[in-house]
Amino acid sequence: MKTLNLYDYLVIVVYMVMMVGIGLYFFKYIKSSSDYFRAGNRLNWWIAALSAFMSSFSAYMFTGGAGVIYQEGLTGTVILAFTGLAISSGYFLFAGLWRRSRVTTILEFLDQRFNLTSHQVASWTYIPFNILYCAVALYSLAIFIASSLGLDIFSVIWICGLVIVAYTLFGGVWAVSVTDTVQFLVLLPVCLLLIPLSLAQIDSLGDFFSSMPEGYFSVPSQQHPWYWLAALLVILVHGQNTNPIAQRYFSVRDEAEARKVSLMCSLLFIAGIMIWTVPPMVVRYLYPDLSQIVPLPNPHEGAYVVIALRVLPHGLIGLMIAAIFAAAMSAIDSQYNVISGVVTKDIVQKLFKRDLDEKKLLRIGQLATLAIGLIVISLSLEMAKSGQGSFKTMMKLSSLTGTPLATPLLLGFIYRKAPGWAYVFSFACSGFVALLCAFSPPVTAYLAGLGSAMEFTLTTFAIFFAGLGAFFISPLIFKSSPAEKMRIGNFFAKLGTPVDVDTEIAESEIDNFKMPRLVGLMSIILGAIIALSALIPASLSDRLINLCLGLVLGASGWLIFSCANKDRP
Numbered sequence: 001m002k003t004l005n006l007y008d009y010l011v012i013v014v015y016m017v018m019m020v021g022i023g024l025y026f027f028k029y030i031k032s033s034s035d036y037f038r039a040g041n042r043l044n045w046w047i048a049a050l051s052a053f054m055s056s057f058s059a060y061m062f063t064g065g066a067g068v069i070y071q072e073g074l075t076g077t078v079i080l081a082f083t084g085l086a087i088s089s090g091y092f093l094f095a096g097l098w099r100r101s102r103v104t105t106i107l108e109f110l111d112q113r114f115n116l117t118s119h120q121v122a123s124w125t126y127i128p129f130n131i132l133y134c135a136v137a138l139y140s141l142a143i144f145i146a147s148s149l150g151l152d153i154f155s156v157i158w159i160c161g162l163v164i165v166a167y168t169l170f171g172g173v174w175a176v177s178v179t180d181t182v183q184f185l186v187l188l189p190v191c192l193l194l195i196p197l198s199l200a201q202i203d204s205l206g207d208f209f210s211s212m213p214e215g216y217f218s219v220p221s222q223q224h225p226w227y228w229l230a231a232l233l234v235i236l237v238h239g240q241n242t243n244p245i246a247q248r249y250f251s252v253r254d255e256a257e258a259r260k261v262s263l264m265c266s267l268l269f270i271a272g273i274m275i276w277t278v279p280p281m282v283v284r285y286l287y288p289d290l291s292q293i294v295p296l297p298n299p300h301e302g303a304y305v306v307i308a309l310r311v312l313p314h315g316l317i318g319l320m321i322a323a324i325f326a327a328a329m330s331a332i333d334s335q336y337n338v339i340s341g342v343v344t345k346d347i348v349q350k351l352f353k354r355d356l357d358e359k360k361l362l363r364i365g366q367l368a369t370l371a372i373g374l375i376v377i378s379l380s381l382e383m384a385k386s387g388q389g390s391f392k393t394m395m396k397l398s399s400l401t402g403t404p405l406a407t408p409l410l411l412g413f414i415y416r417k418a419p420g421w422a423y424v425f426s427f428a429c430s431g432f433v434a435l436l437c438a439f440s441p442p443v444t445a446y447l448a449g450l451g452s453a454m455e456f457t458l459t460t461f462a463i464f465f466a467g468l469g470a471f472f473i474s475p476l477i478f479k480s481s482p483a484e485k486m487r488i489g490n491f492f493a494k495l496g497t498p499v500d501v502d503t504e505i506a507e508s509e510i511d512n513f514k515m516p517r518l519v520g521l522m523s524i525i526l527g528a529i530i531a532l533s534a535l536i537p538a539s540l541s542d543r544l545i546n547l548c549l550g551l552v553l554g555a556s557g558w559l560i561f562s563c564a565n566k567d568r569p
Contacts, residue, residue, distance in 0.1 A: 023179075034358070045258075048177060048249075066303045067301035114421070182522045422475075437462065
């Protein structure tokens with residue numbers, strides 16, 4: 001395997017400077033909290049879709065996700081494909097409803113649909129839960145970067161964390177979405193290239209299939225049986241219809257564009273899964289025991305970096321590392337923006353300073369982003385000290401925290417009979433079950449004795465059905481007052497009213513700027529840098545790879561840039 005050289009580090013530095021530069025560029029266009037948190041409803045739908053895809057993607061796909069494929073084979077592929085399946089539910093139901101809710105944050109509608117108490121319970125619990133998620137994502141990124149560069153994982157967490165905070169702080173959801181799109185354009189060709197380069201390392205397909213463990217290409221696996229997969233899908237349907245992807249739904253012009261965002265995002269995820277499946281499988285063939293070469297507590301999580309260092313030429317190695325960094329940035333920066341929105345709009349404005357103007361709300365949002373970033377860095381450092389695997393950490397965190405919040409949140413859109421106290425009642429019941437599963441010694445001992453797969457499954461379904469059942473029986477327990485019935489009726493009347501773009505979206509300075517131009521320009525610059533990597537002293541094949549990929553990236557950028565005049569701002 002190669003090690004990074006000066007050219008690789010140069011590519012990484014240039015890439016990071018570009019990301020921060022995009023944040024600074026959009027700073028002058030951010031005039032209000034609406035611009036900062038939902039792009040003033042002017043986000044191009046295809047940019048929103050690519051941003052949603054990258055937000056769902058994260059560096060976890062290259063660490064914990066790749067590690068599962070390395071260990072479990074085809075079952076690992078199914079696990080990752082389930083995310084695309086979960087996103088598709090937004091196309092049929094939730095995407096249009098999110099846009100018609102006309103909100104600035106994902107919790108803002110709870111006051112209208114339920115009551116102020118529900119709104120505040122959700123706000124104050126959402127923040128710590130999702131800060132923990134960001135910490136796991138940053139830790140997952142640090143695993144990859146540290147193993148790739150041979151650096152101290154704690155230093156990597158600090159550097160990566162501060163870079164993400166920098167451009168998110170200045171550019172808001174505009175910068176988040178554009179950087180996500182550029183990251184997609186960089187990531188896709190490099191990952192596509194890895195497939196033939198990886199397969200070229202195999203002596204023969206017959207030898208490849210025969211050398212794998214028994215059951216490697218069967219679904220489900222012994223470690224992740226069908227009931228585990230069903231529980232995972234429940235979690236993903238909740239997660240992929242809330243959080244950053246929901247923010248993309250209500251950042252576009254109307255409900256039709258919101259559904260396009262969901263459809264494109266889900267298709268990209270399902271179609272692209274095979275791109276990330278092949279390299280870890282090849283690594284399993286080449287290195288049955290990664291502990292001999294990857295100095296990590298969970299060596300299988302370094303599978304992707306191993307194959308990248310083995311087959312990619314210098315220059316592209318740096319771009320690959322930057323692309324993985326970009327994937328994590330996409331998940332984390334989106335969460336920072338969403339969480340700071342909850343702090344600003346759902347807590348500070350709602351409870352303490354209801355008369356704050358847009359300028360002050362914007363500054364509060366930026367300060368919240370900075371504080372959230374520093375807290376996430378601190379938590380990631382603690383996770384690195386414990387050495388727990390990112391996949392197990394992500395799964396446990398999702399099963400215990402995401403469902404209690406998301407179940408009544410989504411049901412509030414579709415179950416009209418639920419009274420004002422349905423959210424709090426559902427959250428309390430599912431939260432109580434979650435606490436039992438996590439902290440009650442008899443319960444935890446019983447679950448641990450069933451094995452990890454059954455423990456995860458029972459915990460997930462117990463929490464989900466507790467919240468689901470409580471929500472649907474809430475009309476039998478709580479009665480709505482006439483005023484409450486009127487408020488809930490008004491909310492559903494709004495959901496039934498199509499968005500009128502001409503009257504509901506105010507004019508803004510950003511209207512004179514075509515976002516695809518910036519996306520195309522950034523791609524052209526990165527393509528030129530990679531093409532120039534052909535001058536790096538190397539074999540002819542390595543030089544041709546750099547030249548061809550640079551030309552592809554540059555041509556993609558030129559096409560987007562030249563078509564920008566035909567695309568509305």
